Amino acid sequence: MTGLPTTDRVWCIRDCRVGLGTIRSKLPHTDLEFSAGRARLHEREAVEAVRDIIERVAPWVTAYLGPQLWSNPKTDNADDYELMNKKRYGRINGAASYKDPVIYIRLSQSMPDVLATAYHELFHIIDLLLSKEQRKMVARDVIRGRDYPGGYYQEIMERRARAFEYFALSIEEGRRNIIRGTAEEVFEEIYCGAFAAQLAAA
Numbered sequence: 001m002t003g004l005p006t007t008d009r010v011w012c013i014r015d016c017r018v019g020l021g022t023i024r025s026k027l028p029h030t031d032l033e034f035s036a037g038r039a040r041l042h043e044r045e046a047v048e049a050v051r052d053i054i055e056r057v058a059p060w061v062t063a064y065l066g067p068q069l070w071s072n073p074k075t076d077n078a079d080d081y082e083l084m085n086k087k088r089y090g091r092i093n094g095a096a097s098y099k100d101p102v103i104y105i106r107l108s109q110s111m112p113d114v115l116a117t118a119y120h121e122l123f124h125i126i127d128l129l130l131s132k133e134q135r136k137m138v139a140r141d142v143i144r145g146r147d148y149p150g151g152y153y154q155e156i157m158e159r160r161a162r163a164f165e166y167f168a169l170s171i172e173e174g175r176r177n178i179i180r181g182t183a184e185e186v187f188e189e190i191y192c193g194a195f196a197a198q199l200a201a202a
């Protein structure tokens with residue numbers, strides 16, 4: 001072993017407040033598990049940044065963030081596999097449960113990747129709340145995207161979530177101007193919090 005610091009901390013953001021548990025804390029979804037992993041210097045800042053993003057974009061969402069995240073793999077989009085509790089688990093970056101609604105994020109990745117995962121999973125939850133018009137505007141753009149092998153990356157819901165994720169990251173890196181009349185108009189409303197404010201007022 002190299003002696004790199006590891007952690008078993010699992011953070012929970014509920015009602016936009018940050019709480020702390022461990023990988024042994026009970027999760028609302030039994031098909032997901034956190035395991036210990038590398039402790040990153042940016043861990044606390046990343047959790048705070050995700051809290052800020054949730055408060056702005058979708059304050060009604062609960063989030064769990066822990067070192068390594070595993071799910072019972074239904075597709076092959078996991079990085080690697082491990083046997084836990086006699087069940088096969090695949091390592092993933094994030095997950096979203098639409099109904100509760102809850103998102104899960106793996107923290108043993110770079111801080112930009114943590115933010116990317118947060119935007120991606122939050123979009124999966126917001127996607128269901130978009131109007132027909134908004135979804136059409138997004139679909140018009142992503143339909144022109146690359147043909148990916150396998151069903152998963154090709155799914156229209158995944159395409160929409162990735163398109164929002166990349167849009168949000170470009171703003172995180174300093175981009176300011178958006179193109180009206182495209183998916184960016186919808187994405188910007190979500191990113192800046194206008195969409196969440198409309199929902200709250202409705």
Ligand SMILES: [Zn+2]
Nearest residue numbers: 120124158161
């Ligand atoms: Zn996704």
